[in-house]
Amino acid sequence: MAASRGLAGVGGAGAVQGSGPSSFAFDSGLEIKTRSVEQTLLPLVSQITTLINHKDNTKKSDKTLQAIQRVGQAVNLAVGRFVKVGEAIANENRDLKEEINIACIEAKQAGETIAALTDVTNLNHPESDGQITVFTDKTGVIKAARLLLSSVTKVLLLADRVVIKQIITSRNKVLATMERLEKVNSFQEFVQIFSQFGNEMVEFAHLTGDRQNDLKDEKKKAKMAAARAVLEKCTMMLLTASKTCLRHPHCESAHKNKEGVFDRMKVALDKVIEIVTDCKPNGETDISSISIFTAVKEFKMNLEALRENLYFQSKENLSVTLEAILERTEDFTDSAYTSHEHRERILELSTQARMELQQLISVWIQALHSTATQLAADLLKYHADHVVLKALKLTGVEGNLEALAEYACKLSEQKEQLVETCRLLRHVSGTEPLEITCIHAEETFQVTGQQIISAAETLTLHPSSKIAKENLDVFCEAWESQISDMSILLREINDVFEGRRGEKYGYLSLPKAMKNNANLKPLKPDKPDSEEQAKLAKLGLKLGLLTSDADCEIQKWEDQENEIVRYGRNMSSVAYSLYLFTRGEGPLKTSQDLINQLEVFAAEGLKLTSSVQAFSKQLKDDDKLMLLLEINKLIPLCHQLQTITKTSLQSKVFLKVDKCITKARSMMALLVQLLSLCYRLLKKLQMENNRWVSVTDKDTVDGKS
DSSP states (O other), X not given: OOHHHHHHTTOOOOSOOOOSOOSOOOOOSOOOOBHHHHHHHHHHHHHHHHHHTSOOOSSOOHHHHHHHHHHHHHHHHHHHHHHHHHHHHHHHOHHHHHHHHHHHHHHHHHHHHHHHHTOOTTTTSGGGTTOOXXXXXXXXXXXXXXXXXXXXXXXXXXXXXXXXXXXXXXXXXXXXXXXXHHHOOSHHHHHHHHHHHHHHHHHHHHHHHHHHHHBSOHHXXXXXXXXXXXXXXXXXXXXXXXXXXXXXXXXXXXXXXXHHHHHHHHHHHHHHHHHHTTOOOSOOOOGGGSOHHHHHHHHHHHHHHHHXXXXXXOHHHHHHHHHHHHHHTHHHHTOTTSOHHHHHHHHHHHHHHXXXXXXXXXXXXXXXXXXXXXXXXXXXXXXXXXXXXXXXXXXXXXXXHHHHHHHHHHHHHHHHHHHHHHHHHHHTOXXXXXXXXXXXXXXHHHHHHHXXXXXXXXXXXXXXXXXXXXXXXXXXHHHHHHHHHHHHHHHHHHHHHTTOTTOSSTTOOOOOXXXXXXXXXXXXXXXXXXXXXXXXXXXXXHHHHHHHHHHHHHHHOSOTTOHHHXXXXXXXXXXXXXXXXXXXXXXXXXXXXXXXXXHHHHHHHHHHHHHHHHHHTTSOHHXXXXXXXXXHHHHHHHHHHHHHHHSOOTTOHHHHHHHHXXXXXXXXXXXXXXXXHHHXXXXXXXXXXXXXXHHXXXXXXXXXX
């Protein structure tokens, strides 16, 4: 068990929770960066606040005295349990043993002091007049409380260093095994070492996954997620690339392909360590120290540069520069020697400058956003069929080196387009986590594009090699997966820009709770474990990809007000909110919210089937039968989902959520098929109607002639 998690289990002091305004403020001077440390301290802070904020009534009731004593004893017992775990961690980590033990001793002493000061059972008796208690020595309680919280925080942060050390040790083991894998020369040795590597990667994934979930900083969480995604996807690439090298040891492109995977994994491993050890970038400049003249000069240069290149500056840089200038004007406005007229004029111009900058930024951002997102949308649409990848696979199997060069050049062009687009999307992403995801996408396209070409070259040189073919397939799948991820990323960026962070379309709002679900317990208290979270995230990712497919089908329709399109869009919107829920984002916060949206999802599905049935009446028998067969698959799924949402599973909340997400995914897959089929049949119907009208018109003309 991780050190910080072990301590988190004994951090709460139980008993009475304090409420109301607090006269006690705690600041240890130590930065808390993880949720587990923060959550462990909260109950203790609440307990001590209760003790310190009690009313100093002259007459104290037995109930009050008993409550005060219970809180003091609970705090002392909790500290005792906490100290035992802390000492156990100290014994297992000699380099931190002395520091942890000192902090544990301080915590224990402070806990005992609080227990003694809250021993107030005999306070109303005359013989206890000289007793020092929480009522007679509030300063002593506050001093003990500060010492207690400070020492507990130190222990927690030292334990957190143990977790960091575990991650570093795990990384070093993975790195050492990777170095052995790089030098391996036989299949038998490779299989043995790769098996060890797999186990070490699983351990590293668990440690870093727990750390990612524990981090408070959303930017760091996003960076960790990106690095872990690289490691996860590259593991399969490492397997196939290494096998290809072993099968074709003298093939230069195979070695180049393998080296690219190893290099990328090493960079990702280093990135994880940078995040957990909190390495901060250097070279940050302090703009607040410059003069108004220099700041105005820089601001004008930035605005001029903006005319030449829309992406040269960020809106934050312009705003910060302007605010630095306006802050310096306070030297003038605050001066006793500045006339009233001049002071008013400076303040008036400051306000005007802010307003005009905001207007400029608004127009500018709109232009940036339109440029980046339109380019991304066009590229995704153009490359959706993966023609170049298919061609590379075919030329590889045929051993056609001339065709390989042609298609490798085309893939390089496609890669550069996607890399540039990711760079542009980064500028308009709107949030730091999305910005990090854009950087991750840019790096993935850059690296994977080169690796596909080297893998294709290897297959072309050895066209009968099954291993080389499998290797190329793996890299092509990684490329296709990143294209799908980019589609989701584009939608999320648009959501942020249009103020729809939690939902895809403004008209679809979260419905109110329904009576038949009143007995459903919220999800938050029933937190899924790591295995459940991984399963839910995997289901959610597939659901997110299906919403992209559905939206692509919807965009094909010329009539966006068509009932089939409208209900399909509603279903896709709800499915997207379910996908966000699996990531811990969006408007759905509890299982009740989720079930409400699932009921909407099922209802929209039934409305869609009714609209499709109405459309089928316009079709010929064969087409009508084909469409009805698809509808008959969707209807029972809608009813099954409605049944699941109304069934109480009491403590098995995750099981219910899992079933619902799985069912929703099946419905979305059918929705994509239905939208595609309906569109094709509609076009066919329109062509037949146009042909009939043309023939009728011709007959009319011939009759007149």
